[in-house]
Amino acid sequence: MTVVFGIAAVVAFLGALGVVLSRRTLYSALSLVLNMAALAVLFLLLDAQFLAAVQIIVYAGAVMVLFVFIIALLAPAAEERIPRLEWRVLLGGLAAIGFTVVVGRLTLNGITVGANGHLHGGLGPFSPQLVNAHGQVQTLGEQLFTTFLLPFELTSLLLLVAAVGAVYLSRHRRAGE
Amino acid sequence: MNPNSTLALSAVALGLPTAGFLVNALSAGRLPRRVVSLLGPGVVLGAFVATVVLLVQLLGQPPAARGITVTLWQWLDLSVRSGSGAVAKTGFNANLTVRIDPLSLLMMLVITGVGGLIHVYSVGYMAEDPGYNRFFAYMNLFITSMLVLVMSDSLVFLIIGWAMVAFASYVLIAFWYQRPSAVAAGRKAFITQVIGDVGLVLGTFLIFLNLRGGDGQLLHTVDLQTIFANVGPGPHLHNGLGPMGGGLVTVIGILLFVGAAAKSAQWPLHTWLPDAMEGPTPVSALIHAATMVTAGVYLIARFHPIYQQAPVAGGVVAAVGMGTAVMAAVIGCTQFDIKRVIAYSTMSQIGLMIFAVGVGAYSAGMFQFFTHACFKALLFLAAGNVIHALHDDQDIREMGGLSARMRVTFITFVVGSLALAGIPLFAGWFSKEELLSAGLALGPAVPWLWVIGVCVNVLTSFYIFRVVWIAFRGQPATPRAASAHEAPAVMLVPVVVLAGLASVVGFLNIDFFGFHPLTLFSDFLRPVVGVPAAQAGDGIQALALLAGTVLSLGGLGVAWAVYGRKVISPELVSRRLPWLYQLSLQKFYWDEIYGAALARPGLALAARVRDVTEPRVFDGVIDGVRSGVSGLADDLRSLQTGFLREYALVFFICAVLGLIVLGFRLA
Amino acid sequence: MSGLFPGFLILSAALFAVGALGVMVRRNLLVVFMSIELMLNAGNLALITFARYTDTMAGQVFALIVIAVAASEVVVGLALITGVYRSGRGLDVDEMSEMRE
Numbered sequence A: 001m002t003v004v005f006g007i008a009a010v011v012a013f014l015g016a017l018g019v020v021l022s023r024r025t026l027y028s029a030l031s032l033v034l035n036m037a038a039l040a041v042l043f044l045l046l047d048a049q050f051l052a053a054v055q056i057i058v059y060a061g062a063v064m065v066l067f068v069f070i071i072a073l074l075a076p077a078a079e080e081r082i083p084r085l086e087w088r089v090l091l092g093g094l095a096a097i098g099f100t101v102v103v104g105r106l107t108l109n110g111i112t113v114g115a116n117g118h119l120h121g122g123l124g125p126f127s128p129q130l131v132n133a134h135g136q137v138q139t140l141g142e143q144l145f146t147t148f149l150l151p152f153e154l155t156s157l158l159l160l161v162a163a164v165g166a167v168y169l170s171r172h173r174r175a176g177e
Numbered sequence B: 001m002n003p004n005s006t007l008a009l010s011a012v013a014l015g016l017p018t019a020g021f022l023v024n025a026l027s028a029g030r031l032p033r034r035v036v037s038l039l040g041p042g043v044v045l046g047a048f049v050a051t052v053v054l055l056v057q058l059l060g061q062p063p064a065a066r067g068i069t070v071t072l073w074q075w076l077d078l079s080v081r082s083g084s085g086a087v088a089k090t091g092f093n094a095n096l097t098v099r100i101d102p103l104s105l106l107m108m109l110v111i112t113g114v115g116g117l118i119h120v121y122s123v124g125y126m127a128e129d130p131g132y133n134r135f136f137a138y139m140n141l142f143i144t145s146m147l148v149l150v151m152s153d154s155l156v157f158l159i160i161g162w163a164m165v166a167f168a169s170y171v172l173i174a175f176w177y178q179r180p181s182a183v184a185a186g187r188k189a190f191i192t193q194v195i196g197d198v199g200l201v202l203g204t205f206l207i208f209l210n211l212r213g214g215d216g217q218l219l220h221t222v223d224l225q226t227i228f229a230n231v232g233p234g235p236h237l238h239n240g241l242g243p244m245g246g247g248l249v250t251v252i253g254i255l256l257f258v259g260a261a262a263k264s265a266q267w268p269l270h271t272w273l274p275d276a277m278e279g280p281t282p283v284s285a286l287i288h289a290a291t292m293v294t295a296g297v298y299l300i301a302r303f304h305p306i307y308q309q310a311p312v313a314g315g316v317v318a319a320v321g322m323g324t325a326v327m328a329a330v331i332g333c334t335q336f337d338i339k340r341v342i343a344y345s346t347m348s349q350i351g352l353m354i355f356a357v358g359v360g361a362y363s364a365g366m367f368q369f370f371t372h373a374c375f376k377a378l379l380f381l382a383a384g385n386v387i388h389a390l391h392d393d394q395d396i397r398e399m400g401g402l403s404a405r406m407r408v409t410f411i412t413f414v415v416g417s418l419a420l421a422g423i424p425l426f427a428g429w430f431s432k433e434e435l436l437s438a439g440l441a442l443g444p445a446v447p448w449l450w451v452i453g454v455c456v457n458v459l460t461s462f463y464i465f466r467v468v469w470i471a472f473r474g475q476p477a478t479p480r481a482a483s484a485h486e487a488p489a490v491m492l493v494p495v496v497v498l499a500g501l502a503s504v505v506g507f508l509n510i511d512f513f514g515f516h517p518l519t520l521f522s523d524f525l526r527p528v529v530g531v532p533a534a535q536a537g538d539g540i541q542a543l544a545l546l547a548g549t550v551l552s553l554g555g556l557g558v559a560w561a562v563y564g565r566k567v568i569s570p571e572l573v574s575r576r577l578p579w580l581y582q583l584s585l586q587k588f589y590w591d592e593i594y595g596a597a598l599a600r601p602g603l604a605l606a607a608r609v610r611d612v613t614e615p616r617v618f619d620g621v622i623d624g625v626r627s628g629v630s631g632l633a634d635d636l637r638s639l640q641t642g643f644l645r646e647y648a649l650v651f652f653i654c655a656v657l658g659l660i661v662l663g664f665r666l667a
Numbered sequence C: 001m002s003g004l005f006p007g008f009l010i011l012s013a014a015l016f017a018v019g020a021l022g023v024m025v026r027r028n029l030l031v032v033f034m035s036i037e038l039m040l041n042a043g044n045l046a047l048i049t050f051a052r053y054t055d056t057m058a059g060q061v062f063a064l065i066v067i068a069v070a071a072s073e074v075v076v077g078l079a080l081i082t083g084v085y086r087s088g089r090g091l092d093v094d095e096m097s098e099m100r101e
Helices: A002-021 A025-045 A049-073 A087-110 A128-134 A136-145 A149-169 B003-026 B033-059 B102-125 B132-151 B155-173 B180-210 B224-230 B247-264 B272-278 B281-290 B292-302 B304-309 B311-332 B338-358 B362-389 B407-421 B427-441 B448-472 B489-508 B520-529 B538-564 B571-576 B578-585 B587-637 B644-666 C002-025 C029-054 C058-086
Strands: B068-073 B087-089 B096-100 B509-512 B515-519
Touching: A002 A025, A002 C002, A002 C029, A025 A049, A025 C002, A025 C029, A049 A136, A049 C029, A049 C058, A087 B644, A087 C002, A136 A149, A136 C058, A149 C058, B003 B033, B003 B068, B003 B096, B003 B132, B033 B102, B033 B132, B096 B102, B096 B132, B102 B132, B102 B281, B102 B292, B102 B362, B102 B489, B102 B520, B132 B155, B132 B281, B132 B292, B155 B180, B155 B224, B155 B247, B155 B272, B155 B281, B155 B292, B180 B247, B180 B272, B224 B304, B247 B292, B247 B304, B247 B311, B247 B338, B272 B281, B272 B338, B281 B292, B281 B338, B281 B362, B292 B304, B292 B338, B292 B362, B304 B311, B304 B338, B311 B338, B311 B448, B311 B578, B311 B587, B338 B362, B338 B427, B338 B448, B362 B407, B362 B427, B362 B489, B362 B520, B407 B427, B407 B448, B407 B489, B407 B538, B427 B448, B427 B489, B427 B538, B448 B538, B571 B578, B578 B587, B644 C002, C002 C029, C029 C058
Parallel strands: none
Antiparallel strands: B068 B096, B509 B515
């Protein structure tokens, strides 16, 4: 387990660096796909099988494909030099490192894991064992349509709006419009 | 006396003129003249009726019970009250409490009665003036202010009334504001009043902070009755305001007198009175004869418990009063403006009143006030008739021969003059002789005061009959004088009424030089002011009476000789004693002295502030703030670069900092 | 597995930091956008980690919704970017400083 985690973590991190540091935009996109794949593996480690699948299918499979299309469309403008090492970059890097350190400290000191591997003792209502009895999809679906009904409905509305918006924004403009 | 009816009547007496003022003022001059002609005098006469009813009620009580305090309005009260409403521990309060006792009723009667007659007179006098409505609004305001002053049992409202009176006098003196001289006169009057206010207020502060009650505790009270009850000596060492005649009481007495002197135009705060003749004649009659200038006399009479504890202060008061009386009488002999003669006469007579209350003859002083209100208002209004007939000419050298053309005015003016001069059987004689006998009573070894008083009387009869002869007798000096005609009825009736009063009123109190068959007036006031000091021996008194009367008649005779028969030329004095003549004519140079010593340096300082301090300091500060803010805004603007990445950087850094803070708080 | 809990969270933080760095440092609009996606993913990871370690489904549901929202956001964002490109402005973030005072 730990080994798998370690490999996946390293790959994810390298992918992230690749996004930020690649000279060519396409390479950035591909690095991002790699990062997402590694994250899917990590999701599997965390007993979120359905979400791992969704991650691959939707995120890596649809969203990133869209990204690649657009990059191909806007190709000539999508090249750029490696960012110069100016004061903003240094300051940003410092902030990023600081952020990580702070979160790390908070995590290590503030939150402890219980004896049986869970944050609070005992099996909760949705422990992986229980979930596995019914199946993740079913449990997730139940939650989605009962406790989290409102966010679900709003999200579907959002998807509709996004679709309409995208169509509108990318329509061909006639000359003089 | 039923407190409820007293409350109601006091409210009516005070409220009617207030209502008249408010209605008139808030209508912004749009009321028709007929309405104002009824409203203006009407409210004052209504207040007079209420006052008379109060008087009748008061007289229905036995003398010891003639005094009641009612609260018209409880505004702010810091005293501690017990369950029944009685005061357990005195404290500061700003309630409109009203004291109805003989002294305040006397003042109220004069204010509303004589004031009412003057209002009626003004209907005629101001008939052609475009500011008719404004005039009556201001006059009602003045009546209100005076009533607040004399009715108030709270030092707070007394001071409020005091200040309102000063303001009302300012707007009335400067009524014809298009005239720079009128505005200057109004300003002069107001500024002098404010100097007096400082004295009054400081005196009040000292009383408030130092008066102790019977148990030695600080009282912190502004109620006059409480103050007077506790001012005297008592069992406790630190009772009242300190040991009798002690320094603090004297200081307070002098401070209060500063206020009184400003209101009553006594030296050194006297210079505003002659200039105040710039106002319309009814204003002079009301303010400078009957009411405002007597507020000082009222103040000292009302505060007599304090002056009884401070003989030194009383002595200062008496000295200043007598000095002013002499000075004013001398000046009055050479003036050519009829109103100024009467103004200086007022100053002189008030000086005599102040002298009386200073030596403790409160009843005599108030009696003189009463008679003086009658005949001085009479003189002013009659003079107003003359001025009106001559189309606003006030110089007596341009008059003459008016006795034939304006009979009634002439007769009434003569009546007033006889009263003023103290000719026997007219009102002034009774009050003045009572006054002089008080002066003599200080001790036959000190007849000086009586002597000076008699000199004042002589000069008084001289200067007023000088005016009578020059203005009314002889031949008309100008065509205007020749074509003068008598005043209309609305202006004659008040004058005649006042003349009647001036003849009769003296008989209310015959009490001088040991001869007192009829003492209605002083009996009336006794509950408030007590019994006057002892009298001198009988023989001297009769002699003094005779001498005083004869000398007053002598003054009249001299005037007749000089100006009537022209036996002696008036220029004789001016040639033989030019310095005396100049001193008198130039009002003893006080205006010039004040101008050089106070006015010019003050104006120079003001100019300096305007030219240097204001541009550099005040404007500099404001400009500095402006440029500072402007500069800061410019510097801040450079933050808005429009640079997306920079904004993102700032977001992130702040988020990290926020997390750090959060982390520290959770840890 | 319990010992990996901090590891997951630190990884999530690190990925988030890298994404933020990308937003701050890169000039290409598309790369900036991708960095934003990276940050969203990091958030998802944290959510699911907590879901796992507190035995609730809320984290997973939330992560699912985040994915849906991210998808719609990408769609609209790319449409906008295309529009920007087509208006002849290029894709350099530094050139787009109309918010300058």
